[in-house]
Amino acid sequence: MENAGRPTQILTAREAGLVGCRVCAKVHPRGTRACVRCGSPLRSRDAHSLQRAMAWLFAGMVLYVPANIYPMLLTTTLGQTSENTIVGGVIDLMHHGSYGIATIVFVASVLIPIGKFLAIIYLALSIEHPRSVSPHRRQQLFEVVEFVGRWSMIDVFVVAILSALVQLKALATVNPGIAAISFALSVVFTMLSALSFDSRTIWDSNRAAKA
Amino acid sequence: MSYQMLMISLSHQTSPDLGPLDDLIACPTCDALLHVSVPDVGGKARCHRCHTTLMAPKDSAMTRMLMLSVTAVVLMFAAVFFPFLEIGAGGRTQRSSVFDAVLVFSDGLLLPLTAALAIFIVILPILRLSAMSYALAPMALGNKPARHAERAFRLAEAMRPWAMAEIFIVGVAVALVKVAGLAKVSLGPAFWAFVALVIVTALNDTLMCRLTLWKTLEDRRKS
Numbered sequence: 331m332e333n334a335g336r337p338t339q340i341l342t343a344r345e346a347g348l349v350g351c352r353v354c355a356k357v358h359p360r361g362t363r364a365c366v367r368c369g370s371p372l373r374s375r376d377a378h379s380l381q382r383a384m385a386w387l388f389a390g391m392v393l394y395v396p397a398n399i400y401p402m403l404l405t406t407t408l409g410q411t412s413e414n415t416i417v418g419g420v421i422d423l424m425h426h427g428s429y430g431i432a433t434i435v436f437v438a439s440v441l442i443p444i445g446k447f448l449a450i451i452y453l454a455l456s457i458e459h460p461r462s463v464s465p466h467r468r469q470q471l472f473e474v475v476e477f478v479g480r481w482s483m484i485d486v487f488v489v490a491i492l493s494a495l496v497q498l499k500a501l502a503t504v505n506p507g508i509a510a511i512s513f514a515l516s517v518v519f520t521m522l523s524a525l526s527f528d529s530r531t532i533w534d535s536n537r538a539a540k541a
Numbered sequence: 542m543s544y545q546m547l548m549i550s551l552s553h554q555t556s557p558d559l560g561p562l563d564d565l566i567a568c569p570t571c572d573a574l575l576h577v578s579v580p581d582v583g584g585k586a587r588c589h590r591c592h593t594t595l596m597a598p599k600d601s602a603m604t605r606m607l608m609l610s611v612t613a614v615v616l617m618f619a620a621v622f623f624p625f626l627e628i629g630a631g632g633r634t635q636r637s638s639v640f641d642a643v644l645v646f647s648d649g650l651l652l653p654l655t656a657a658l659a660i661f662i663v664i665l666p667i668l669r670l671s672a673m674s675y676a677l678a679p680m681a682l683g684n685k686p687a688r689h690a691e692r693a694f695r696l697a698e699a700m701r702p703w704a705m706a707e708i709f710i711v712g713v714a715v716a717l718v719k720v721a722g723l724a725k726v727s728l729g730p731a732f733w734a735f736v737a738l739v740i741v742t743a744l745n746d747t748l749m750c751r752l753t754l755w756k757t758l759e760d761r762r763k764s
Contacts, residue, residue: 340590343567343574350567350574353695354755355595357565357574367759368691423718431718434711469570469591480705483661487705487712488719490654494642495626495635496720504720506650514657521702533571533591 342533349374379528380454386523387450393516394443401507403489408501415509416440416485438484439513446482446520449475450527457531468532472524479521486514566752568593579753598753603681609745610674614667616738620706621663625713625731628724638731639663658709666704666742672697673745676758686761694758698751707739 343350349358349372351365358365362372401413414422416439423432449471456468489510496504566577571591579596580586586596599605624636643659676694679687687693713732720726 340573342572343565344572346574348562348565348567348574350569350572352569353698353751355566355569355752356755357562357567359562368695368755370695419719426718426722428718431715435715465571466591469593476702480702481708481711483705483708484712484715486654487658487662487709488715490651490658491626491642491712491716492720493651494645494655494658495628495637495716496724497635497645501633502724506654508650511650511653514654525702529570530572533573 342530344374344534375530375534376526376528379526379531380457382526383450383523384454386519386526387447390443390516390519390523391447393512393519394447397509397513397516400509400512402485402509402513403492404505404507406503406505413507416513419485435485435488438482442478442482443516443520446475446479446524450520450523453527453532457534465533469529472527472529472532476524479517479524482517482520483514486510486517566595568595579756596752597750599748599750602748602750603677603754603757606745606748607674607677607681609741609748610670610677613738613741613745614670614674616734616741617663617667617670620731620734620738623731623734624729625735626717627727627729628720629726636729638729661703661705662709665700666706666738669697669700669704672700680757680761685764686758690758694754701746704742706735706742710735710739 343357347360349360349362350356351358351368351370351372353370354365354368356365356367358372360374364371398416400415402416402419403414405412405414416435420432420436420440423429423435453468453472453475456463489506492504493506496502564576566575567573568575568588568591570593571588573588573590575588575595578586580598582598582600584597585594587594621639624638624641626637628635628637639658639662643655643663645655672693675687676690676697679685679690710732713728713735717726717728
């Protein structure tokens with residue numbers, strides 16, 4: 331059989347009138363509802379995937395605003411309470427000289443979420459209006475977004491650990507602020523956004539552009 | 542070449558006769574239709590279009606994955622019930638396990654946070670590992686797959702992005718530094734159980750070859 335070196339020649343399951351399972355890759359005739367091998371629902375292309383991805387993304391972006399404005403952590407030491415926002419916490423850590431940890435928190439809570447918002451918007455736009463960037467590059471970007479998203483949860487876990495553990499009565503107590511909840515939800519929503527995105531559309535849009 | 546290209550992609554010229562559907566697979570990433578031939582153990586098969594690794598069967602992967610999953614469940618219990626941080630200030634010491642942290646009387650904003658902690662760190666990882674062991678155990682022992690093995694395996698795969706034990710470790714490290722000014726803190730045995738757990742889970746995931754596993758499951762089910 332001919333092994334085409336020209337990638338545009340490759341036939342997709344959709345073009346062949348078939349549906350591929352996204353979980354186990356089994357091929358079915360078009361119109362099959364559920365995969366006979368693994369039972370996952372089958373869709374040739376998820377028509378609403380982009381819409382759903384954008385809806386989750388929007389929810390995540392909205393919640394990211396209070397996550398940055400309101401305090402993440404309320405620390406009471408000997409009767410004095412101090413409040414810390416996400417960025418405030420990073421600055422605090424830098425004042426204490428822990429630059430490494432400050433970098434980790436900054437990357438996880440600021441760079442990754444904002445990068446994710448931009449990346450998903452870019453990917454969505456590139457489907458509607460095909461870009462010159464190759465689908466390989468866009469697929470890589472999508473994989474990075476998928477992989478890196480969960481690491482934003484670091485700061486939420488830090489707050490949960492500190493508030494559950496540091497309850498030394500009069501000496502020191504730590505309590506979570508409202509930002510901790512909105513940030514956690516923001517991360518969960520953007521993860522759902524990435525999960526709803528159908529990567530096959532990245533490859534389709536490229537084909538449509540070339541045709 | 543470091544990997545074998547065993548997938549043969551179909552082009553438009555060859556399309557009229559696709560052959561039996563069982564010989565074809567569709568790349569889950571880019572939907573390219575490929576003629577499947579399972580690579581040898583240790584080999585890799587990639588999609589011609591998007592270069593995603595589709596199959597990478599490993600030697601006796603099922604038995605090894607089962608062992609690792611069971612190990613991980615055992616470690617999980619140590620990680621949850623042993624103390625993971627010791628905090629001391631002004632002569633008072635407080636040792637806490639994840640279990641204590643979750644059970645601590647929590648009200649207000651702490652309640653949803655501890656719930657999230659319990660779900661992402663304890664409940665989902667345990668569910669995922671048990672589902673995987675359930676699906677793998679009968680097959681690794683050389684028999685037919687268990688009833689609902691497909692459902693269990695699908696569940697385990699769906700939970701993968703939500704099991705966040707490794708992120709928790711970094712969280713503990715950050716918490717340690719943050720609290721250092723307030724109190725004296727040290728790491729407990731559960732922290733190291735968590736570290737071991739992450740390594741075991743990572744090993745498990747590298748052994749995992751989804752497509753081969755699904756194929757084996759189907760073949761064994763039929764026979």
